[in-house]
Amino acid sequence: MATPKIAIVCEFLTVMGGAENVVLAMHEAFPSAPIYTALYKPEAVPAFNHADVRTSKLQKLPKFLRKTHRLFPTLAVKAFQEFDLSEFDIILTSAYLNANQIKKSRPGQKIISYCHTPARYYWSHYDLYRKQPGFGMLNPVIRALMPILVPHQRKLDYEAAQRVDVWIANSTETQKRIKTYYGKQATVIHPPVETxxxxxxxxxxxxxxxxxxxxxxxxxxxxxxxxxxxxxxxxxxxxxxxxxxxxxxxxxxxxxxxxxxxxxxxxxxxxxxxxxxxxxxxxxxxxxxxxxxxxxxxxxxxxxxxxxxxxxxxxxxxxxxxxxxxxxxxxxxxxxxxxxxxxxxxxxxxxxxxxxxxxxxxxxxxxxxxxx
CATH class of the missing domain: 3.40.50.2000 (Glycogen Phosphorylase B;)
Structure with missing residues (x-):
């Protein structure tokens, strides 16, 4: 039997953390799979130097604008939706924000989402982030804008979740959130640790x-x-x-x-x-x-x-x-x-x-x- 063509999709590769280690392990599992991401900073994540990393149009923004990408969530949504993944049979996402915004382009394609959490900004931790948005001097402005902008982002996120064929949760807590916010069942596979x-x-x-x-x-x-x-x-x-x-x-x-x-x-x-x-x-x-x-x-x-x-x-x-x-x-x-x-x-x-x-x-x- 022929093997499927697989693509890996993740939010960002700009700093090394838990989510990025998961993407690295995904690439180890499927080494021929290219990695699609909104933004890539090679010097900050040298572990990906050997990988085929393909970036969105956001990578072409001036450097100072790339640093403020969180201020423009709709741009990130559109960037993921514009990826052409028609050549792939399986689209494997590592998602905690916008990675599930990618779209199928032909019959038979499957989206498998490894979910770190449904977007905390929109769902489980909305009240906490409204109190502490994490934008420094811009916090008062962000607090005022969140009730206006978040409902739309939440809608886009929910719609994207409905296109996912298979859900994998990183913990039992995330499994519960996927059920609560998306109405979907998920299998728990804990993240990889090099013990x-x-x-x-x-x-x-x-x-x-x-x-x-x-x-x-x-x-x-x-x-x-x-x-x-x-x-x-x-x-x-x-x-x-x-x-x-x-x-x-x-x-x-x-x-x-x-x-x-x-x-x-x-x-x-x-x-x-x-x-x-x-x-x-x-x-x-x-x-x-x-x-x-x-x-x-x-x-x-x-x-x-x-x-x-x-x-x-x-x-x-x-x-x-x-x-x-x-x-x-x-x-x-x-x-x-x-x-x-x-x-x-x-x-x-x-x-x-x-x-x-x-x-x-x-x-x-x-x-x-x-x-x-």
Whole structure:
């Protein structure tokens, strides 16, 4: 039987994060598949240098306008709708915003969506983003415009969802959202994690780690404030619009690492996690690949009891969950973690149920089942 021609579609390739790691694994599963994306920044995502990346018309915008693409969501919708994917049998999307806006152009084509979440801006977290849009000085303007613009974007998103043939959710929480907002059933395949990257140290150091894009909704301020209050060492990896604010509230036990290709490189993160006393994860995430990486490195997770974290962390066995996103709750969870004896090798074994090899096997099966 002939193999299908497959295209991979994702929102953006401009920074390396969890969604981009999923796209990279998709390309590993289907190496001959080109990757279609709205915007591509090769120097920021060198892992894709070997891939056939094809960009939308947004790539031709002046650089300063490309940086403000979030201000023009309808342009991104149109850019995806204008992709010509007529040569492909299977269109595999990695979606959390506009990737599902692509359209079929002939009978027999199938769209399979790996959904990180239905767009949080439009659905599950609309109220939160209206309070904290994340546009700095433009926040008052964005707050005023959201009730006017979002209903239309929500409509476009819902219509695009109805064209998808097969839904894959990255967590049970995302599975519920797909049902709630799109009225569709989804199969859960957890994101790929390279658990073999990590070698847990039996003797742990005295510091904690937190890691990720420093955006308002990620709530890294809770980790920094709690560890400052407790006087415990915390290594903070990453950067973002909240970085300066985090530095202002940080005490002397907090250290920051920001260079993605230097002191915050993959190797630096691996070394830190392999010896960390624990990993603080205060975010309300759809899944949270970094939490699995922490477990693979033998570090228990001190995490917010919500969404994807519930798929990863078992209370008192692989970490400590806290019920509210407050400094006091995070501090109490860290203090409780200090009283538990953790076994790094056991945490590492628990993480292996999310190993990339399982993701590749399950994804290939879903795709080829649609071709038979």
């Amino acid at each position: 073999n990257r990590f070698t847990p140290a039996r003797t742990r150091s005295d510091y904690y780690v937190t890691l990720g894009r420093q955006l308002p909704n990620k709530r890294f301020d809770l980790a920094v404030a709690a560890c400052t209050e407790l006087g415990v060492p915390l290594k903070v990896f990453g950067k973002g619009e909240m970085h300066d604010e985090l530095r202002k509230i940080a005490g002397p036990t907090i250290e920051f690492y920001t260079d993605r290709f230097g002191d915050a490189s993959d190797e630096a993160v691996e070394r830190a996690l392999n010896h960390a006393k624990g990993f603080v994860f205060p975010s309300d995430e759809d899944f949270g690949i970094v939490s699995v990486e922490a477990l693979a490195a033998g570090a228990p997770v001190i995490g917010y009891d919500s969404a994807g974290t519930r798929d990863i962390v078992t209370q008192g066995e692989t970490g400590v969950l806290f019920a509210r996103q407050t400094v006091d709750d995070v501090a109490e969870a860290i203090k409780r973690a200090e009283t538990i004896r953790w076994f790094p090798s056991k945490l590492n074994r628990t993480a292996r149920r999310f190993d990339k090899s399982l993701f590749l096997t399950k994804l290939r099966k879903v795709v080829y089942d649609q071709w038979r």
